[in-house]
Ligand SMILES: N=CN[C@@H](CCC(=O)O)C(=O)O
């Protein structure tokens with residue numbers, strides 16, 4: 001048995017029982033914080049917490065580690081519900097192309113973009129993919145992420161997509177982070193099948209999904225619904241195919257254009273719709289009253305210099321909002337949730353509290369982890385951030401670029 005007691009915590013953030021599974025609209029401004037608190041962890045789970053005056057005397061000191069957190073905050077570790085951290089190679093040459101004036105679509109048209117990553121991934125062995133993704137997971141873990149969703153989508157052949165998903169499965173079995181897996185075979189049409197969409201869709205349905213199901217390789221199905229990628233009709237075909245194998249849709253939509261993918265995704269029971277740099281009044285109306293989590297990816301907008309999602313407008317319309325990194329080599333070479341928090345405050349005009357709700361409770365929901373992650377509640381997984389000594393919680397997003405994290409705990413263990 002391993003036990004940990006953290007005492008004299010300046011502020012225990014997002015702590016409480018029966019907290020909502022999603023927070024929306026006005027409620028997102030509220031963030032429960034217990035001042036001068038303690039937190040007890042046993043066998044990797046949160047055992048109890050509360051104000052210091054409620055901390056009972058300790059009569060069993062065996063296997064008990066004690067941390068004094070005077071001046072420090074404890075937060076639930078971030079949940080990053082949208083990433084592509086398994087990839088073969090960075091793409092800084094496209095970064096330079098962008099500086100020289102090419103758009104994301106122009107780079108893709110000349111063989112860059114997703115097809116560039118797919119070509120290199122096809123030539124990279126599983127071991128190397130596993131090793132490099134492991135290092136990226138370590139990197140995000142030390143910047144405060146405790147749970148992460150990872151997509152395939154740089155394979156684009158049955159062999160390479162399955163290779164990616166098997167890497168994700170091994171990471172999930174061995175890395176301390178909590179990991180969810182998403183099949184994104186419908187990320188782009190491979191070069192050879194650019195003019196033969198039915199054949200690639202057939203491969204997804206007949207050669208990929210049955211194996212994914214048999215080997216338990218994915219929780220979710222995704223598709224990139226966008227001009228030049230997957231049309232709404234193709235998106236629907238992919239969602240239906242995935243659902244037939246028990247995969248829940250989580251969809252890339254409205255990054256550059258509004259095609260009607262939000263409505264289709266919501267109608268097909270999507271858990272989340274992600275990107276939403278563009279959004280229509282109809283999209284907002286469809287999302288209202290649905291169980292689908294709108295997810296905005298501000299680091300992607302920052303890197304590509306494209307519009308930021310209209311987060312403020314979504315909240316003003318009473319919607320919930322999740323914020324994830326989109327960590328990938330093309331549009332967001334960063335999985336840093338601290339930076340995302342700053343961007344959310346500075347660029348989306350969210351308060352620190354709204355942004356943190358969007359990066360914990362709502363992202364936990366967007367990856368099916370509401371029961372175990374996203375808040376500090378009894379019985380939940382002890383994935384936690386302990387800050388350095390800081391003046392206030394708002395100091396974290398305010399001091400952008402500064403590492404305000406002292407220690408990350410995963411399953412109650414100091415990393
Ligand atoms: N937009 C689609 N997919 C990824 C980027 C893919 C890439 O450029 O490698 C994204 O979410 O931003």
Ligand SMILES: [Zn+2]
Nearest residue numbers: 082084252326
């Ligand atoms: Zn993405």
